[in-house]
Amino acid sequence: MEYAIEISGLTKKFGDFIAVDHLDLKVYKGEIFGLLGPNGAGKTTTIRMLCGLMAPTEGSIKILGYNIPEQRNEAIRKIGYMAQRFSLYEDLTVYENMEFYGRLYGLKGSLLRERILKLLDFLELSEFKDRLAGKLSGGMKQRLALGVALIHNPSLLILDEPTAGVDPSLRRAFWNYFRSLNKEGTTILVTTHYMDEAENCDRIGLMSKGKLIAIGSPRELKRKAFGGDVIELKIKGDIDSLPLKILETRKENDITIVRAVLNDISKELPNIFNLLDSYNIKLISVEPINISLEEVFIKLLGEIP
Ligand SMILES: Nc1ncnc2c1ncn2[C@@H]1O[C@H](COP(=O)(O)OP(=O)(O)O)[C@@H](O)[C@H]1O
Ligand SMILES: [Mg+2]
Missing domain, CATH: 3.40.50.300 (P-loop containing nucleotide triphosphate hydrolases)
Structure with missing residues (x-):
């Protein structure tokens, strides 16, 4: 049993x-x-x-x-x-x-x-x-x-x-x-x-x-709440055309801070560098975000009819 x-x-x-x-x-x-x-x-x-x-x-x-x-x-x-x-x-x-x-x-x-x-x-x-x-x-x-x-x-x-x-x-x-x-x-x-x-x-x-x-x-x-793993990118450049699932962006001077969702961080993170490169975007930093369960629950509770 x-x-x-x-x-x-x-x-x-x-x-x-x-x-x-x-x-x-x-x-x-x-x-x-x-x-x-x-x-x-x-x-x-x-x-x-x-x-x-x-x-x-x-x-x-x-x-x-x-x-x-x-x-x-x-x-x-x-x-x-x-x-x-x-x-x-x-x-x-x-x-x-x-x-x-x-x-x-x-x-x-x-x-x-x-x-x-x-x-x-x-x-x-x-x-x-x-x-x-x-x-x-x-x-x-x-x-x-x-x-x-x-x-x-x-x-x-x-x-x-x-x-x-x-x-x-x-x-x-x-x-x-x-x-x-x-x-x-x-x-x-x-x-x-x-x-x-x-x-x-x-x-x-x-x-x-x-x-x-x-x-x-x-x-x-x-992962369920956000449809994947959440990462935060700090970049310089125009992200509008990037093929990424973006949750939110904010600006700090000439730097854009982007929260995006990856299906599988371990597989996709290495490709991010090439992707940004090919769009002429300068990557300053990238890190996985540990979403709090509080945020997750607010999101999931908000989704129920
Ligand atoms: N003996 C009872 N008679 C009537 N309503 C009850 C009784 N026990 C609990 N409830 C109602 O059932 C719902 C669930 O209560 P409860 O199981 O105590 O929730 P939780 O532990 O998640 O806070 C609440 O709306 C509560 O008012
Ligand atoms: Mg109780």
Whole structure:
């Protein structure tokens, strides 16, 4: 089985309102998959259905080979879930919270203890293990919530906006945790509305109004949005007749700065020199442009009817 998640025709209606609209999606085992989209796109509703917390109106879900909701109990043992608004027991300590959730999964004794200590170390919470959860800073609570989601060593981690409202240094730390968990084999499905974070994902699905409007690796989505690889040329001369797909141009004194699209940068870039030469255009510099995912999403979202 190569897929961790297989969703087909997944639909959720609230009355007449369609929050998730015939979603088809497959997430490979071993990947970090980012589900992105503006507020209200349907990310949380999708995740709640994946975790068997909400029944779909239509469609089918398989998680690690288990049918959801029918085999939810089997699946849930292999899923770590961090909700958008998670709940910790504020009057239990950090250690006790972990212990409580560990017991829910049937862990006990030295196995549970070792697991908790290892996770607290991993999440840099060891020195706070006896502090009441209610007395933790926001960032520590967020880390503890991740620890709780990891207590049973899940092979699939589902994270709903784990970094919402978190400061940049903790966001970086979180992504370091995710990457190291992923390296050890954990599949991760994560939602975020921070576009820069999405660069960390192997693949991204962009949701809007309950539908998946684009899916692919960051590079593939960038290529999809602009029809190829974007380069920036600085030139002297008249570019009007150039056979290039030009996105935009601007002038700085007698230099023209041109953004153009190449089908395949590695094949076509070498030919650019000859091309410009043959049009008597002086090339000052050329470089590939790393388009931000933010620009990509604005473009792709703008294209949907
Ligand atoms: N229980 C519910 N009843 C009615 N509408 C809901 C319910 N849950 C979510 N919605 C609506 O469904 C849409 C998708 O919500 P949600 O899945 O939370 O989006 P996201 O997580 O992408 O921000 C929103 O318009 C939201 O208001
Ligand atoms: Mg949400």
